[in-house]
Amino acid sequence: MPFSPAFNPATDHTRLGGLFYDVVTPAEFPRHILRYRNNRAAVTVGLDTLTDAEWVQHFGRFAPLPGSLEHPLALRYHGHQFQQYNPDLGDGRGFLFAQLRDRRGRLLDLGTKGSGRTPWSRGGDGRLTLKGGVREILAAAMLEALGVETSRAFSLIETGEDLERGDEPSPTRSSVLVRLGHSHIRIGTFQRLAANGETQAIAQLVEYVLETYYPELSVPEGGSGAQVLFDAVCRNVARVGTQWMAAGFVHGVLNTDNIAITGESFDYGPWRFLPRFDPSFTAAYFDQTGLYAYGRQPQALLWNLARLAECLLEFSSHKDLTDALARFPALYETELDAAWCRRLGVIQDNPESDRALRHAVTLFMETSGIPFHCLPFDWYGGGASRERALAGPRGDIYKDAAFNEARTQLEARTPIPGLSLDHPYFTGGLPCDMLITTVETLWTSLSEQDDWQMLDRKLAEIDLMADALRTRPMEA
Template sequence: MPFSPAYRPATDHTKLGDIFYDVVEPATFPEHILRYRNRRAAATVGLDTLTDTEWVDHFGRFSPLPGSLPHPLALRYHGHQFRQYNPDLGDGRGFLFAQLRDSDGRLLDLGTKGSGRTPWSRGGDGRLTLKGGVREILAASMLEGLGVETSRAFSLIETGENLERHDEPSPTRSAVLVRLSHSHIRIGTFQRLAALGDTAEIPKLVTYVLETYYPDITVGAEDNAALLLFEAVCAKVARVGAQWMAAGFVHGVLNTDNIAITGESFDYGPWRFLPRFEPDFVAAYFDHSGLYSYGRQPQALLWSLARLAECLLETAPHASLSEILAAFPALYESELDVAWCRRLGVAARSTDDDRALRHAVTLFMEESGIPFPALPFDWYGGTVSAGRAMASPQAAFYSRPDFQPVRALLDAREPAPGVTVSHIYFNSEIPCDMLIGTVETLWSALSTDNDWTALDAVLDRIGVMSDALRTGGPPAG
């Protein structure tokens, strides 16, 4: 079938040269059962016209997309893992499969997970469990629905192998995932160059990242490109970190190789959404010290940005890098105010007012133990939802004396432009959530009964939520 007119292949990553990647071959799988294709995302890059057979050929067997990368590229990078430096990273079970441009000309990557061994597999089998693939679909879909800047799960194909894993009942089913994201260049990409002493390549990488991913930044003769990039990355990371916090999302593994240079959230492993507002909540069972707990995520991001700053010391003044880094906490706090106004669906006001609202809401959530998703759902739009909130299953929380200061602040708020609670989503008494119980119930239906309509139903529910939170959507009726 001919590709859509929107199909615009690219090969930009090869401009960096082969010191940034290894050409690899994909694994050969015994089966190819298409379990998920993101048709909406596919339409943005002109791949929506593929038949299922063509889809499997490209995203299960990895036949090259015409005009894009002729061979998969396993990307090279280092990174701090739980603050321990590891020079033996790189794409160990994935690769950059293709690059495309969307209708705005933005470069996007199609990257894989579970596509076989590479030079960086470190003894691993290069595979992905089917459950891991489903979990990435759920995380990316829920985050996108909540307005978080995230990669998107693009394709999931079950591959017919039995895998042994210590963290899942084994043998367990296998799959290969493809994600669509803005970039797979990470802080760890810079760290590798610095660790190897390839300091001449760092300015080249800075220039490439600015020109490719930050085209709105103009670098004049008097400007320091590395400083401009560092400032831009800090701003992006502050924004996405704030979005996670307002979403109640715990990434789980905030190593420097998991922080993209575009700030976009990606690579979802042991993630969780908060059942209640608990700063000490930990997602990963192996995070014994709580280093990447919910409340410590901003500090983890700041620490990782400091590692990026270290990589730029040969190309930018130390004092200037330190000044940008020192501004991160205030920048993050401002983004957190924005993120919570958006989560609550209320119009922003002054910094002081927005911060007072955010502090009051989160303090009440923490001290009362109300389910995290409930309050932003019940009071979406502020005072326009008062009647709905007081008739909700959580109404008893809203009658407590310690909620009254929060209610006064919410009653004083108008809905954000475009927000309406007449959307059918708000006819429900309970919000869409992606708590661990929801995930495990879904996985039981998939693994025990092979009922893939259950995944469709969950994704449809997320779609309804997304429509309500983004546009107000059609009236209920």
């Protein structure tokens, strides 16, 4: 079937040269069962017209997309893992499969997970469990619906192998995932070059990233492109980090190789959504010290940005880089106020009142123990939802004196334009959640009965929420 007129392939990453990647061969799988295709995302890159057979050929057998990369590229990078430097990283079970431009002209990557061994597999089998693939679909869909700038799960194909894993009942089913994202260049990409003394390559990468991902920025005469880039990365990382916090999302592994240079959130392993507002809540069972706990995510992001600054010292002054890092906490707080206003469906007012609203609401959520996803649902639109909230199943909680300050703040706020509380999502009475109990129930149905309808229903529920919250951009 012909590709859509919106199909616009690219090969930009190859301009960087072989120092940045290794050409690899995809694994050959015994079976190819298409379990998920993101048709809405496919429209944006002109791949929606593919038949299912063609889809599997490209995203299960990895036949090249015409005009895009001729061969998959396993990207090279280093990184700090739980703040310990590891020079033996790189794409160990994935690769950059293709690049395309969306209808707005943005360069996007189709990257894989579970597509086989590479030079960076470190003894691993290069595979992805089916459960891991399903979890990535759920995380990306939920985050996108809550307004987080995130990669999107594009395709999931079950591959017919039995995998042994220490953190899942084994043998367990295998899959290969494809994600659509705005760059797979990471802080760790810069770290690898710095560790190897590749100064010229860092300069090349700075120029490439500015030209490719930040074309709206200009370097002042006599200024530093590295500094311009660093300032932009700090802003984007701060913004996306606050989106996680307002969504109640705990990434779980905020290593430097998991921080994209565009700030976009990606790569979902041991993630969790908060059951209740708890700064100490951790997502990964192996995070014994709580390094990446919910309340410590902003500090983790700042620490990672400092590692990027170290890579750029040859190209910008120490003072300018440290000044940018010093601005991060205030920038983060401002972005966090904005993120909570969006989460609550109200228009931003002024810095003082926005912060007062955020503090009152989150303090009540923490002290009361109310489920995290309930209050933003009940009071979406602020005062516009007063009657709905007070008459709802948690009305008695909202009538208690402990809620007075938060209620005063919420009732004073103006709802976002176009809010419709008659939307089926709000009239249905139940907020959409993605708690671990929800995920495990869904997986049990899928794994024991091979029943995929529960996943379909959950994704439809997420779509309904996204429509009500108006968080997904209109596709051109």
